[in-house]
Amino acid sequence: MNEPTTPVTANPWAALRQFTDARIALGRAGVSLPTAAHLDFQLAHAQARDAVHLALDVRTLAQTLDAALPNPAAPCLTLHSAAAERSVYLQRPDLGRRLDAASRERLCALARPACVSPAVSPAVSPASRPYDLAFVVVDGLSALAIEQNVAPFLTQLQARIAPEHWSIAPICIVEQGRVAVGDEVAELLGAKAVVVLVGERPGLSSPDSMGLYLTWMPRAGLTDASRNCISNVRPAGLRYEDAAYKLHYLLVQARQRQLSGVELKDETGGGQELLVGASKNFLL
Numbered sequence: 001m002n003e004p005t006t007p008v009t010a011n012p013w014a015a016l017r018q019f020t021d022a023r024i025a026l027g028r029a030g031v032s033l034p035t036a037a038h039l040d041f042q043l044a045h046a047q048a049r050d051a052v053h054l055a056l057d058v059r060t061l062a063q064t065l066d067a068a069l070p071n072p073a074a075p076c077l078t079l080h081s082a083a084a085e086r087s088v089y090l091q092r093p094d095l096g097r098r099l100d101a102a103s104r105e106r107l108c109a110l111a112r113p114a115c116v117s118p119a120v121s122p123a124v125s126p127a128s129r130p131y132d133l134a135f136v137v138v139d140g141l142s143a144l145a146i147e148q149n150v151a152p153f154l155t156q157l158q159a160r161i162a163p164e165h166w167s168i169a170p171i172c173i174v175e176q177g178r179v180a181v182g183d184e185v186a187e188l189l190g191a192k193a194v195v196v197l198v199g200e201r202p203g204l205s206s207p208d209s210m211g212l213y214l215t216w217m218p219r220a221g222l223t224d225a226s227r228n229c230i231s232n233v234r235p236a237g238l239r240y241e242d243a244a245y246k247l248h249y250l251l252v253q254a255r256q257r258q259l260s261g262v263e264l265k266d267e268t269g270g271g272q273e274l275l276v277g278a279s280k281n282f283l284l
Helices: 016-019 036-054 058-068 086-090 101-108 141-164 183-190 240-257
Strands: 078-079 131-138 172-175 193-200 211-215 226-233
Touching: 036 101, 058 141, 078 101, 101 172, 101 183, 131 141, 131 183, 141 193, 141 211, 141 240, 172 183, 183 193, 183 211, 193 240, 211 240, 226 240
Parallel strands: 078 172, 131 172, 131 193
Antiparallel strands: 193 211, 211 226
16 A cells, blocks of 8 residues: 655755745645645735734833833833824825924923033034933834834843943834934934834734834934944844844944944944854854
């Protein structure tokens, strides 16, 4: 009696799948994908769509950040972009880059420390801005990424910057926001530098990826050329401690050289330092 045969033809590269989340070596059933691989793709696509439409739990996030990173300046501030709801946000990217009127008024009314040189316009002089650094948390295209990654990442970064005595503005959480909204927030707060933590566009293997954007002397209207980006921050991507290492380097350099963006390069050694104590990748 003949042994039963599987309808799936295995791929000889199957052993390499342990090294990547990419969809490689899936095998085939006739000329089609195996049923399991097809269903896995549909699940990943559904998870990506859910991540885009999931509403950020602002209250819980603010409580978590206040407990993990207490700021004597003020508790977390919750703000909103000019995009009133998710459907508008997805169709009008420009509205997600600016605050609504109520949020601007709230920031303008916020008490601030005395500036070193208040007579100079805060838009052009670092000395006129009372805070060294502002963190702006933005839901972006994945609230899931923000809820899972912001608190543990900031805890790692706080350990690096605490000995350096940075003056930190109140953490701001912006709903329905995009990266550029952080420039307006930080300008109104009076911060010399801003780090925007934003949920990135979900991929089919990464619905929980967070991006970091650093800008020196932020102000409304800047382009991506003024920003430094660190992407794919999550446990399955760039680890929190590695992302904190890179961002701390960029923050120190931005403050010393008073610039960011295309003029500021990540010179942390091409990632070799990040491999210390980590499992080696067969591709490196």
